[in-house]
Amino acid sequence: xxxxxxxxxxxxxxxxxxxxxxAEVVVELGGGQEITSTITxxxxxxxxxxxxxxxxxxxxxxxxxxxxx
Amino acid sequence: xxxxxxxxxxxxxxxxxxxxxxAEVVVELGGGQEITSTITxxxxxxxxxxxxxxxxxxxxxxxxxxxxx
Amino acid sequence: xxxxxxxxxxxxxxxxxxxxxxAEVVVELGGGQEITSTITxxxxxxxxxxxxxxxxxxxxxxxxxxxxx
Amino acid sequence: xxxxxxxxxxxxxxxxxxxxxxAEVVVELGGGQEITSTITxxxxxxxxxxxxxxxxxxxxxxxxxxxxx
Amino acid sequence: xxxxxxxxxxxxxxxxxxxxxxAEVVVELGGGQEITSTITxxxxxxxxxxxxxxxxxxxxxxxxxxxxx
Amino acid sequence: xxxxxxxxxxxxxxxxxxxxxxAEVVVELGGGQEITSTITxxxxxxxxxxxxxxxxxxxxxxxxxxxxx
Numbered sequence: 001x002x003x004x005x006x007x008x009x010x011x012x013x014x015x016x017x018x019x020x021x022x023a024e025v026v027v028e029l030g031g032g033q034e035i036t037s038t039i040t041x042x043x044x045x046x047x048x049x050x051x052x053x054x055x056x057x058x059x060x061x062x063x064x065x066x067x068x069x
Numbered sequence: 070x071x072x073x074x075x076x077x078x079x080x081x082x083x084x085x086x087x088x089x090x091x092a093e094v095v096v097e098l099g100g101g102q103e104i105t106s107t108i109t110x111x112x113x114x115x116x117x118x119x120x121x122x123x124x125x126x127x128x129x130x131x132x133x134x135x136x137x138x
Numbered sequence: 139x140x141x142x143x144x145x146x147x148x149x150x151x152x153x154x155x156x157x158x159x160x161a162e163v164v165v166e167l168g169g170g171q172e173i174t175s176t177i178t179x180x181x182x183x184x185x186x187x188x189x190x191x192x193x194x195x196x197x198x199x200x201x202x203x204x205x206x207x
Numbered sequence: 208x209x210x211x212x213x214x215x216x217x218x219x220x221x222x223x224x225x226x227x228x229x230a231e232v233v234v235e236l237g238g239g240q241e242i243t244s245t246i247t248x249x250x251x252x253x254x255x256x257x258x259x260x261x262x263x264x265x266x267x268x269x270x271x272x273x274x275x276x
Numbered sequence: 277x278x279x280x281x282x283x284x285x286x287x288x289x290x291x292x293x294x295x296x297x298x299a300e301v302v303v304e305l306g307g308g309q310e311i312t313s314t315i316t317x318x319x320x321x322x323x324x325x326x327x328x329x330x331x332x333x334x335x336x337x338x339x340x341x342x343x344x345x
Numbered sequence: 346x347x348x349x350x351x352x353x354x355x356x357x358x359x360x361x362x363x364x365x366x367x368a369e370v371v372v373e374l375g376g377g378q379e380i381t382s383t384i385t386x387x388x389x390x391x392x393x394x395x396x397x398x399x400x401x402x403x404x405x406x407x408x409x410x411x412x413x414x
Contacts, residue, residue, distance in 0.1 A: 002345035003348070003403065004388040006105040008136070009078075009098070019158035020295035021314065024178060025135055029078070031099025036075040037133035038159065038178060040300060040314060040406050043349040047137040056136040058348065061385050062200045062338045063132035064106035066094055067077070067125040068116040069140035071276035072141070072196065073181040088365035089226035090245065093385060107366065107385060109199050109231060109245060112142040127141065130178050131269045131407045138347035144243040146274070147216075147236070157296035162316060163273055167216070169237025174213040175271035176297065176316060185275040194274040200338045201270035202244035204232055205215070205263040206254040207278035209414035210279070210334065211319040227364035228383065247337050247369060247383060250280040265279065268316050269407045282381040284412070285354075285374070301411055305354070307375025312351040313409035323413040332412040339408035340382035342370055343353070343401040344392045 007059040009035060016049050025049055027057050076128040078104060085118050094118055096126050145197040147173060154187050163187055165195050214266040216242060223256050232256055234264050283335040285311060292325050301325055303333050352404040354380060361394050370394055372402050 014034070015026040023044035025037045035057045049055070083103070084095040092113035094106045104126045118124070152172070153164040161182035163175045173195045187193070221241070222233040230251035232244045242264045256262070290310070291302040299320035301313045311333045325331070359379070360371040368389035370382045380402045394400070 002343055002392060004342040004382075004384040004392060005134075006385060006388055009102050009104065017159060021293060021298045021300050022159045024130070024159050024180070027135070029098070029100060029102060033078050033098060035078065035128070035133060036130045036178070036180075037135055037349075038130045038407070039135060039349040040312070040351060042300070042312075043135075043351055047135065047347060047349060049135065049137060053137060056138075058134040058136050059104070059128055059132060060339070060341055061093070061105045061107045062383070063128060063198070064104060065074075065127040065198055066096070066106055066108060066112075066116065066118065066142040067127050067140055068118060068122060069125075071185060071274055073175075073177040073185060073273040075178060075181055086366060090224060090229045090231050091366045093366050093387070105385070105387075106142075107200075108142040109144060109243070111231070111243075112144055116140060116142060129270070129272055131176070132405070134405055135349040136347055143272075147240050147242065155297060160297045162268070162297050162318070165273070167236070167238060167240060169240075171216050171236060171238075173216065173266070173271060174268045174316070174318075175273055176268045177273060181273075185273065187273065187275060191275060194276070196272040196274050197242070197266055197270060199231070199243045199245045201266060201336070202242060203212075203265040203336055204234070204244055204246060204250075204254065204256065204280040205265050205278055206256060206260060207263075209323060209412055211313075211315040211323060211411040213316060213319055228362060228367045228369050244280075245338075246280040247282060247381070249369070249381075250282055254278060254280060267408070267410055269314070281410075285378050285380065300406070303411070305374070305376060305378060309354050309374060309376075311354065311404070311409060312406045313411055314406045315411060319411075323411065325411065325413060329413060332414075334410040334412050335380070335404055335408060337369070337381045337383045339404060340380060341350075341403040342372070342382055342384060342388075342392065342394065343403050344394060344398060345401070
């Protein structure tokens, strides 16, 4: 990968929901965890995202918080 | 959990590195994936983060991109 | 608090507006200032946010800009 | 203001700390609350930020989470 | 400019699309490049954004990734 | 491109500066505009970024503000 974003979590799309401008995508990661993403509807359409697709959730390290509770 | 952030990935801290202002924390998630976070050094000190700690990586859904490659 | 996010501004919800995917929440802070948040509708529903709720607006330090004008 | 960012919280700088690349700025808001920002050292130098400066903390609504605890 | 955000790319609005909560704005930069922004509908209305407006796209340095592919 | 991020601005790296944890990268875009990025030093090393490299600055649409001044 040539993208600087440090985080790339692979998984399977389990849900894609769209309204006019935004889309919400849920990805099931290994180990029983899942991650939810909001992207533009334009991007969801361009990538033609559908349930069952193998994708990566990509996250810049500066966007990740730690909860030590 | 009472926080709006949709994503909360649990794991184990495998590395904490600090400079004057920033800190970088690596968390091993289940299933062989890991996530890297940059937070302020002040927060890393306040939470007293150390290797081996059980933590959650918390990420707002709007910060998650999808790569369908 | 065990979350790394440095900023936690307490106040009272004065407005919650929802569409299919997103929600907009306005929080009145002390001292006559207010803060607006966009979260997913799913999170707004899960937290059952309503006008009058006492909440905190939580913001990672890396997301705060300074205007010295 | 002509900037789309919804949030503009005014206050007084109480601390500026710099390392080579990053700077951390603390702003005291009215009502006993404070907010911490990390910006580049280059921006802190360009704005010549110092304790006592009257500034605004500017935050895009998409970066604000809600904690209803 | 007195805002800490390092990036300010000037251009011309070529599209504004709104739904209930969000708006999507496309700005054509010089040199044949364009940039897409999602802001709140409230901000798009307040700024009265329209095709043909001369604007700047403002981006905090911490939000920019590098792809060296 | 298979990444959901809407914005991909191509240009030439004109500066790379590193400290222990962070790196600052400046990219000259066409049309006399430039963009500054802060990424982790780890990513800057992994991509082996140097002056003169042809790269893209990648930005999620939700991180872009509009200034209509």
